[in-house]
Amino acid sequence: MNKINTLQDLEEIKKRVRPLLAVREDTNFARFKEARQIDVLVCRGTGCTAAGADEVEDAFREAIKRRGLEKRVRVNVTKIGCRGFCEKGPNVTITPGDILYTRVRRADVDEIVEKHLVRGEIVERLVYVDPISNKPAPANKDIEFYKRQRRIVLFLNGLIDPWSIEEYMAFDGYRAFIKALTSMKPDDVVEEVLKSGLRGRGGAGFPTGRKWGMVRSAQGNEKFVVCNGDEGDPGAFMNRSVLEGNPHTLIEGMLIGAFAIGNVRQGYAYVRAEYPLAIETLNHAIKQAREYGLLGQNILGTGFSFDLDIFPGAGAFVCGEETALLISIEGKRGNPRQRPPFPANKGLFDKPTTLNNVETWSIVPQIVLKGADWYKGIGVGGNAGTKTFCLVGKITNSGIAEVPVGTPLGHVVFDIGGGPPKGKSFKSVQIGGPSGGVIPIEHINTPVDYESVTSLGAIMGSGGLIVMDEDSCMVDMAKFFLQFTKDESCGKCLPCRAGIPKMLEILNKITQGHGTMEDLDVLQELAEMVGSASLCGLGQTAPNPVLSTIRHFRAEYESHIIDKKCPAAVCAGLFRAPCQHTCPVGLDVPGYVSFIKDGRFDEAYRLIRQRMPFPSVCGRVCNHPCEGKCRRGQMDDPVAIRHLKRFAADWAAEKGFEYTPKVNGKRNESVAIVGAGPAGLSAAQDLAMDGYQVTVFEALPVAGGMLAVGIPEYRLPNEMLNAEVSAIEKLGVDIRLNTRIHDVDALFAQGYKAVFLALGAHLGERMRVPGEDVKGVYDAVEFLRNVNLGREVEMGKKVAVIGGGNTATDSARVALRMGASQVDMFYRREKKDMPAIEEEIVAVEEEGIHIHELTAPTRVLSQEGKVTGLELVRMELGEFDKSGRKTPRQIKGSEYSVACDTVIQAIGQRPDTGFTEKYGIKIGMGRTISADRRTLATDRPGVFAGGDAVTGPWTVIEAIAAGQRAASSIKRYLQGQELGPRVDREDQETFLIPRPEDVEDVKERPRVTISELHPGKRASSFKEVNMGYTAQEAMSEASRCLRCDAEAGGE
C-alpha cells in the first residue's frame, strides 16, 4: 500500500505518473503520427454512459487488441469524467491532438480505430460541427463552447481518470491539504479562504471564509463538515460532473476545511440517490484516500484525524435546504427547521457544522495551493473566481459552462451557448432554478454575479441557467416552476404548503383564459407573503419565478388575461391550434389546410375569405408568424401555410370564384377612413358588412397602400391586389383616390361620425451622412413607389443599397430588374441579424446581389452633383442591445470606398403625421400616432388610428388585424358601447372541418418545395418569382399538418 507519509511521497507519485499523462495535454494533432503513446479518453459521465459509452469503451478495447496496435504504440483506453457536453455524448477524445468525436456509437469504433488510430486521419463525419458557422471543429480547443470558458473547478474533468487517485496526485492533488496540514495554522487557512473572496456556490453566496471562521469559533469539541450534493434544480447537473469527474478534489477540500475549522473528525457528503454513478465514484475515491492514509486516524502522523462518509439523499428537493439536509442525515423526516440558530452553532446532531456545496469545497484545494490572490484575480469586477452553469433549454450548445463570476449574461448565452437554435429570438433566462427568476433580454449585458442577479429579482442559485426563446411563454414557465415547488414543498409551514398551490391555481386560471386583472394583484400579494413568511429557502424563493415574470413580462400576463392570447402559443387552454392563435386575424389555419388536403378548395378559400379580405395578398407576402409556431416545425419543417393559402386564392381566381360577404342591414352613420392600405380597407370591409356608410380617402392614384406602391410586382402582381380591392368596393365602399386628407375637423363637419386614420408609413428615413443630397441618392420608399406607379426612374449600372430590411431587399431586387448590372447591399450588423424575412435574403443572394455585412456608410461621394461612390466604415460588434443583437460600433480608421452611381437608402420609414396634433391627436415615438394598443382609440373621441401609422413600419397581416380591430371599436363607439379588446366578428358561414384521421406513424418529411422562376430569368422582368403549388403539391403539403387543433380541442 502506498501510504502517504510525507510531501515527498506525494512528489514521487507525481513524478512517476505525470509523464504518462503528458500526451493528454498535447493538443497538436500534427504530432499524432509519430506519437509513441495514444490515449483514447471515453467520457463515462452519467450522460455519456446513458447514451452507450460503456459499449463504446469496450469496443475500443477490443478493436485495439484485435489490430495489435499496442505492439506499436502504447494505447490507453481511459474512462474520464464529464466535460459537460452531455448533449453530444457519448464523447470520445483521442490524444495527442485533442480530437473529439461526438455521438459515437459502437458501430463507429472500428472506423475510428482504423482511420484515426492506425492511419492518423480524422474521421470527419463524427467530429463536432459548429452549429452557427457550420464549420467542423475537430479539436476540443476549437470548440466555441469550450474556447470561451475559464475552467478552474472543472480543469481536471476530462483530463484524469476519476477512479485513479494517482492521476489526481499527478496534477498536484492532495498537495494543498498536505501543505495546510504540515505548514499552516488552521487560522491561516481560514484567513486565506476569506481573503480569496470565495463565496458559497450553492447559491446564497455567503463568504466561505466567514462561515468557516464562525464554526471555528463556535463552542464545542465536536464539529462536522458536510457537503451538500443534493443537486435538485431541474436542469442542473454541474455538481454531478465534479463528483463523477474529479471526486478527490471534493475530498481534499473537505479535509482542508476539517483541518481549518478544528475539532472535526467526521464529514458527510450528502449526495442525492438519483446520482448512483456519482455515489459509486465518490465511494471509490474515499476508499482510495483511506488506503493512502489521507482519511482516517492520525493522518500523516500529525494527530489530525478525519473521515468522510456518503449519505445518500432520498429524493426530496427540500433536502437541499441546509437544515433539512442535516436533519435528514440524523435519520429523521427531512423537514427544514427555523433558523436561527444557524448550523454554524447548532447543526448536525446539534453540533456546530459547516455545510458547503460541492463546487465550493472543490475549489478550496486550488485556493490553498495557488493562493488567495490568484483566485481573487479571476473574477470580473471584484467578484472572485468562476461559477459553473448548466446551460439548458432553448440553447444551441447545452452543457456545463464555467465562466468568471461577473461575465455578462449575453456572453454566456450567445458566445458560449450559441443562442437559441433554429434562429429563434432569445427572450430570457431563468437563473437559479425554481428558486430563481427570469432575466429578460433587456438585461442581457448584466454581469452574472450575486448582487446584479439579485437586483433583477433572480438569484444566482447553484447554477441552473434555462434559456428561453420566443416560443417560451413566461406565464407557463412560472407555472412549471410553481408546479415543481408545490410538489416539493415539505408541507411544514403554511405559506409554502398552501400558498404555492393557490398561486398555481391562479396561474392556471390565467393560462386557461379565465384570469382577471384582480387575480394578478392577488397573485402578487400572495407571492410577496409566501416569499416573506415562509420557513425555509424553498418557500421564501418559490415565488421568485412568479414575481420576476410579473416584473419583467407583465404585458405577457395582461395579454393572457385581457386579450386571451398566449403570445408564445404555449398555453393550450387558450386556443385550438398555435398557428391560428398566432395569426393576428385568427385565421382558421387547421380548417383550410385540411380542406385543401381533402381537395375541397372552394371551402378552403371561403373559410379564409370570410375572415379576411386579402387571401391572395397574404398568400404571397405575409411574414407568416403562424409557421413559426407550427408544431410540425418541431419535427422537421413547419407546414407551408402561406403557400397553401396562396394556392387556395389562386385556385379561386383561376376558377373565377367570387366571394361576396353579406351586408347585414343598413345603418345611417357614415365613417371616414383615411388611407386605402390593408388597414384602411380591412376596416372598410368590416364596417360595410355591418351596414355603415364607408368612405376611404387615398392620397395616391391607386388603392392598396404599401401593397400597391411598396411591394414589387414580382412578389405581388397588381391584378391580384386589384381583384381583392374591387371585391371590397362591391360592398358599397366608396374609395376616393388622389384625395389627401389633412383636416380631421373637416371630416366631422362633412357629417362623418367617426374617423379611422390608417395613413401608413410612407416617408423614408435618411442616412444623415455628408453628401447625401445629390442626384442618384434615392429614398427606398419613394424609389419603389415610383417604380410601382410606372413613373420614370433613372437607374444606374452600379447600385448600392443601404439597409437590411424587406424594403432594402425589395429595392435591391427591383434595381436589378430595372437594369442595374451590379447591386450591392451594405448592412451595419451581421447578415444573421438582418430583419428581412429569410426567403428574401435567400432570393437576393440567388439573384447575384452581394450582401456586405458589418459595414456602414459615412459619406456619399459625388462629382458635379452626381453620385460616384460611397465611403463606408467597417463595424465591429460591441455589447448586446435590447433586441439581443450586438450593437455595431465603427472601427476607427477602417474607412474604405466603393464606386457606384446609384445609392438607395432603405433604413427606415415613418408616417406623415405632421397635421394631426392640431386636431387633438397625440404623436408618440418615431412620429407615430398614439392610440390605445387594444381599442386603437386616439385621444380625440371618434378618431381611431391603426396600421403602420401607429406601429411604424410593420407587417401586412398586423395592418389587416388593426383594421378589423378599428372597425370593431368604431362600431362600439357609434353604438355607445364601452370600448374594449377586440371581439372577433361572428362567422357568416359555418364550416364542418374534416376530422383528422388517426395519424398512426408520422414520418419525417420535409415541406413540398414551391416552384420558382429560375434566378437567371428573373433580372429581366417583373414576372412573379414564386409560381405557387399545383393542386397535387398543395394536397401533399397540406397532409403534413399534424392537426394539433384536434388534439388540443379534444375533438
Added chain:
Amino acid sequence: MKDISLTIDGKKVHGHEGDTVLDVCRKNGIDVPTLCEFKGLTNVGACRMCVVDIEGERRINPSCTYPARDGLVVHTKTEKIEKYRRLILELMFTEKNHYCMYCEASGDCELQAMGYRYQMDNVRYPYTTPATKVDSLSEYMVIDHGRCILCGRCVRVCGEIEANHTLDFAKRGFKTVVSADLAQSLGESSCTQCGACLQACPTGAIFSKLSLYKVKPSECQEVKTVCPICGVGCELKVLIKDNNLVKIESPQLTGEKGPLCRMGRFGLLSDGHRRITSPWIRDKEGKLKQCTLDEALEAAGSRMKKLGKNFTGVVSSRLPSETLSLFCQFMKQVVGTNRIDTMGGEAFRVIAEGTKAFNKKSEGPEIECNMDEILKADCILLVGADPLKTHPIVASLIRRAVDRNQARLVVIDSQNDVMTLWRNLWLKPRAGSEVTLLNGLMNVILSKGLTKGKEAPAKLIQSLSEYNAERVHADTDVDAADLETAAETYAKAKHAVIIYGQGVWHSRSPVLVTDLLNLADLTGNRNGDHLRVISLKPAANSRGAWNLGAAAKDLSLSHVQGLYLLTSDEQVDNDEVLGWLRTIDFLVVQASYRSAVTSMADVVLPSPIWAERDGGQYVSLDGHVAKSYRVIEPKKGLLQDQEIVRELSKKMGHELSSDQEVSCG
C-alpha cells in the same frame, strides 16, 4: 438566568436569556396570535401566525422560535404583519374543509377563534375542498384530516410527551397528512390511545367518540380530582354539565404524567355496565330480588353477627383511605374479625416480605424511589412488568427516558416481550428461574468489579459465587453473552432504575424483590434513603390500603363461611377468585355494577361510582398523597359506601366514630 431587555412595539420590556421573543411578549402581556405553539412542546414555527418584524432581519420571523436577545427591536403589530396573518389565515381556511357548522369543535376551536379575531367575513380564494379521509377505527378517537391545519401539535405531543411516535407527517407539500405509523388507521396502529393528541388539537381534526357532540367545553364545569385506577396518581380535570360526565382532560398535558392514559382519559367515561341502584336479596327460591335497604342490611347484619370472627372482609384498594379505614373499623370493631384483605393484596405481601431486610423502621415500600427518577434514568431494568397494560404512564416515562437520555432498556420477563420497540435486550428466563437469573446478574457485576457505593457483604458474595454463567444458562436458558451485556449495561449506567410488577408477585417469591433491591444497592443506585426501585402496585390506593394494614392477612383463597366484598366500581375478572367466591356460604357484595360477582351474592348493596364518591385521600404508588373530590351527585337514592357501612353497623347495634383512623393490622 441573565436578564435581557428588548424593545417590543416601542416599549422597553424584559426577559431572560434563553427566552424566545414570544416568551418575552407573553411575560409582558403583549398578545401575539399562535396556533402551532403549545406550552411544553418544542416550537417549530409552522403556522406562521406569530410572525413578527425584527429590525435587522431581511424577512419576518416567527416569534416562537426566535431567540430573544439583548437590544432586539421587535414589532408585533405592523400593518404588513397583520395583513400577512390574515392572508395566512385565509389560506388555512381554504386549504382544507373547514365548515364550522358541521364540526364537533365549533365554539371550542382555536382556528375559528382566530377567524373571529381577524374578522374573516370572507375568503378571497376558492376552497380547495380536498378529498380527505376520516379515520374512525380507533376505539375512542376520530381523526378528520379535512379539519387538520397540520400544526403538528399532535405529532409533537405523541413524540415528545407520550413518546410513542405513532403520529408523524406523511407525504409532502399540500398532500402532507398526519399519519399513524406507516399510514395506518389509528385503531390499527401502535397508538396507546392516551388521547394527548386529542387534547392538543386546536381544531376539530381529532375528537373523542365519547364526548362527541355532547356539549361545548366552555359550557361545562370543571372538577379536579385524582385518577382512581392505577396508582400513578394522575390528576384529572373532569368536565361536567348538568350532573353528567362530559370529558376528562389532563390539567398539565405536557407535564410528567400529563398525557394521561386510555384508562384515565376514556375508560372512566365508558360506562357500558348496568348500574346497581338498589339493594337486592336472595329469596327462598334462591333468586335475587330487589328489596329495601333495611331488609338487605338486616339480612347481612344478622349473618355477620352470627359468624363473627369467621366473617371475612375484602375491600377494593381503589377506594379512598377514609373508606378503607372505616371498613377496617367496621370489620374489627363491629364484626369482630381481623380477617381483612384488599383486592390484589398478594402484591403487598410479596413486597413487604421482600423489602423486610431493607426497612429498619417498618415493613413496606418506603425504600422505593419516586417515579420522576425514571425520567432521569439512563438505564431501566423492567422486571415482570407490562406497564403499558397496567400503568401506561410509567410506560410513557420509560419511553421518554429512552428518547431523551438514550436510556438502555433491559427487560426480564419469562413470558412477554414487552416494549419491544424500545428495549435493547430481553432476558427470557424459564418461568420460576428468575431468582437464579438475578443472582447470575449480580455475580457478573461482582466478578467484574462493577459494584459502586457500598461494599457488598461477604455473605452475599459467597452466596452468589456459585451462579456462574454456565449454571445460569443451564437453569434459565439465558445466554452468557446476554447476561453479561445486561449486567454491564445496568452496572455501568449512572442512573439506573428498576421497575417491577405483577410478574414478581404472581410468582409469590419475595426473594426476587430482595434481589432487585440488592442489585440496586450493589450498584449504588440510591438517592438518599431510597433505592432506585419502583414496584407497580395494582391499584390507585394500594399503598394507602397497605399503610392501613388492610392487606396484612393472606387469606390465600382459603375457605371462608362469610364474605363482605366491597368492590365498588372495581371489576373482579380473575377466574381463580371467581371460583373461590362460589365456595363461600354467605356473600355480601357492595358494588356499582352488575357482574358475575353480584349474581352469586346473597345480599347486594349499591355503591356509587368513582365520580359520585365523596372525596378522600389517595396514596400513589411512590407515596405521594393526593385528595380526590366528588365530581357529580350520586344517582338518586344512592348512599356513599361509608354511609352504608355505618348503617350496617347501626343495624348491628354499633355506632362507628366518624374521625377515628383505624389501622387494620
